[in-house]
Amino acid sequence: MKKIIFRLFLFMVLLCTSSNLFAQSDYYWVGGGGSWSDLNHWRIGSSTGPQATIIPSRYDNVFFNNTSGSGTINISPSAICKNFTIDDNIIGNIMFSQGSIFNVYGNLKWRGNVSANYSIIMNLFSDNANPTPNIIDIPGNLIRSGTVNSAYVSSINFSGNGSFSLVNDFNSNGYFSFNIGGDAVFDSNNKNIKVTREITYSSSAVSNFGTSQLTSTELNNPIIFSSYNANANLTQATVSGRGITIPNTQNIKNIVLGGTGRLTVGSHLKADNIYRYW
Incomplete structure (x- = not known):
């Protein structure tokens, strides 16, 4: 006792x-x-x-x-x-x-x-123990205008096994890469993502990007490639950039290639429209 x-x-x-x-x-x-x-x-x-x-x-x-x-x-x-x-x-x-x-x-x-x-890193983590998604609300610029330079690279990184919800377009100044990885679920809420570096989706979880426009505006760097694996649902989305990599099967509404941009496909790609602009 x-x-x-x-x-x-x-x-x-x-x-x-x-x-x-x-x-x-x-x-x-x-x-x-x-x-x-x-x-x-x-x-x-x-x-x-x-x-x-x-x-x-x-x-x-x-x-x-x-x-x-x-x-x-x-x-x-x-x-x-x-x-x-x-x-x-x-x-x-x-x-x-x-x-x-x-x-x-x-x-x-x-x-x-x-x-x-300049050169900031935003590491955002989400846990599936949380019943609601983490809210991401960044309607303005993150970088001080006087320090914007292609030599100063920044990134915003989503990871964990929970979920995120974007409530405003992401269109910050500065040379940002936008990366979704781990087991994270990302809800774009049909908001647009526009960066001067690359957008990558490597998460093992499925995310629906709805009618979002995912745009990389970097035209002068030949090593900048946005990449989307098969878990990114892009059937109604528009993907734009100088370099776009599809490592495996993917179905995309619109693809827009800039300049002498290159589209690299792994196994299978279906796209309603493919455009090129100069």
């Missing part, structure tokens, strides 16, 4: 410990520019809440709003959080340092007063 009581006690202690370990907090950035790891810039619960004692983890939500101020935020080696939210009412001008790496495990909402210098 004593052993049973002790085991129950031990179980309750472990349960409480694990609950505290993975507790979710809302972090608010204040005080303008600074280092992501500087606790003086983080408040818990609201912009006027108590100062944080640790930096955000993958279980915590991060908010930037009209009290966040202006300046450059330095990230080293990476920024990690669950939901990353920039409020619609933000008034400050915030810029993230070049080479910033974001690891976001929930929703991502980005707004125009916030940008990054």
Whole structure:
């Protein structure tokens, strides 16, 4: 009997410990520019809440709003959080340092007063334990206009075994690649994706792109190829680019090749229309 009581006690202690370990907090950035790891810039619960004692983890939500101020935020080696939210009412001008790496495990909402210098990496993760898809809302530019250069390459990468839902067209400036991999399910919601680098779909899960237009605008780089495996449902979509690779069977509504672009097909391709523009 004593052993049973002790085991129950031990179980309750472990349960409480694990609950505290993975507790979710809302972090608010204040005080303008600074280092992501500087606790003086983080408040818990609201912009006027108590100062944080640790930096955000993958279980915590991060908010930037009209009290966040202006300046450059330095990230080293990476920024990690669950939901990353920039409020619609933000008034400050915030810029993230070049080479910033974001690891976001929930929703991502980005707004125009916030940008990054160049060469940023957005790693977005989704878990099938979450009953709803992670919302991706990026209607504006991610890169500061003065640092847009073909030598500075950025990427947005979707992975995990959960799902994502795009709620606005993705049409950021900067030289972005747009990659969907792992076991991720991606719902484009008929929104358009336009990048200056490549778009790749290598996920083992099936995703429906509806009537989306998937466009790579890079015409001068011969090694830039967008690629879509058989799990990308493109039967009503339009795929455009200088180089397009179809590694296996695929059925695409419209294919548009730019310049002297090349279409490489693995086993089988069906397309309603194939165009070329110069």
